[in-house]
Amino acid sequence: MLKGSERLDIHARIRRAAQSGALSHAIIFSGPGDRVEAARCAAAAMECTAGQDAPCGRCEACRKVFANIHPDVITVHDADHKIMAVELLRAIRSDVYIRPNEGRRKVYLFDDCAQLDERCQNLLLKTVEEGPPYAAFLFCAANSAALLPTLRSRCVEWKLAPAAEEGPEEDDSRARELCSVLSGKQAAAIVEFLTGMEHSKPSREELGRVLEQSRALCAQALLEHYGRGAPPDKQEITGKLRENLTKSQLMRTIEVLQTYRQECDWNVGVGHVLGALAAELEGIL
Ligand SMILES: [Zn+2]
Structure with a gap:
C-alpha cells in the first residue's frame, strides 16, 4: 500500500x-x-x-x-x-x-x-x-x-518517491503472527504459516517488509534476554519469543531472517524464499 x-x-x-x-x-x-x-x-x-x-x-x-x-x-x-x-x-x-x-x-x-x-x-x-x-x-x-x-x-x-518512513501506523501484524508461530517451535506450524503466506501471493517488497519486521522483533527479544525492555506495544510478542527461544536460537533466527530479507531485494521468487526460509527455521528451532 x-x-x-x-x-x-x-x-x-x-x-x-x-x-x-x-x-x-x-x-x-x-x-x-x-x-x-x-x-x-x-x-x-x-x-x-x-x-x-x-x-x-x-x-x-x-x-x-x-x-x-x-x-x-x-x-x-x-x-x-x-x-x-x-x-x-x-x-x-x-x-x-x-x-x-x-x-x-x-x-x-x-x-x-x-x-x-x-x-x-x-x-x-x-x-x-x-x-x-x-x-x-x-x-x-x-x-x-x-x-x-x-x-x-x-x-x-x-x-515514484520512496515509500514513507516507518511510522507509528506501520502494520506489523503479519510479522507478529510469524514470531508467534516461531515461538511455538513446531515445524509443521511454521511450514503451514509460510505456505499460507505464499498463497496470499505477497510481492517481494511485502515479504521483505514482513521479514524485516520479524527480524526487528526477534532482535528486541534478544535484547530483553540482556535486560533491556521492549516498547510497551511489542512486549507481548517479544516476551513470548524470549520465553521460548534461547539466546542462540534467537541469534540464528535473526541471521536467517536478515539473509532472506536481503534476498527479497533481488529477483528471486517469493515461493523460493519462503520454502528455503521454512527449511532453515526448522533447523534452528
Ligand atoms: Zn471510477
Whole structure:
C-alpha cells in the first residue's frame, strides 16, 4: 500500500494527467515507491466510468480494478519462471486484438519488469507501438535502466518517491503472527504459516517488509534476554519469543531472517524464499 502523502500525491498526479488527457497508453512506473499500486491507479483512471474525476475509486470499474478482478486489466506475471515465458508474451500479442470485455480499455499491467529480458521486451515492442488504440501497457520496474532504450522510448516514465518512513501506523501484524508461530517451535506450524503466506501471493517488497519486521522483533527479544525492555506495544510478542527461544536460537533466527530479507531485494521468487526460509527455521528451532 502507498502511504500518507505519497499516496495522495500519486493519485492526484494520475488524476490530473487523466483529466487533461495526458495519461499515456504506455507508462513505466519506476523507483522505490509502490509501483504496482500506482499502476493500478492508472489502470483505474483508464477504466473509470465517472467521467470528470477519474479514478473516482467508487464506480464499479474502479472498484474492480483496485480489487484486481477487472476482466480488462490483466496483470502479466509468470509465477513459474524467473524470466517470463515467451509463449505468454506471444499470447498477449494476439489477445490485445480481442476487444475489451466490459471496459473502455484493455490494460496489461507488468508488475515486475525484472521478468522481462531482452528477448521478451523485443517481442512486446511492436505491440506497444502499434497495438489497437484501446490497449495500454503499464510497466513496473525498480530501475527503468533495466528496460531496453527502444521500449523506454515508447513509454512515459513516472518515478515514484520512496515509500514513507516507518511510522507509528506501520502494520506489523503479519510479522507478529510469524514470531508467534516461531515461538511455538513446531515445524509443521511454521511450514503451514509460510505456505499460507505464499498463497496470499505477497510481492517481494511485502515479504521483505514482513521479514524485516520479524527480524526487528526477534532482535528486541534478544535484547530483553540482556535486560533491556521492549516498547510497551511489542512486549507481548517479544516476551513470548524470549520465553521460548534461547539466546542462540534467537541469534540464528535473526541471521536467517536478515539473509532472506536481503534476498527479497533481488529477483528471486517469493515461493523460493519462503520454502528455503521454512527449511532453515526448522533447523534452528
Ligand atoms: Zn471510477
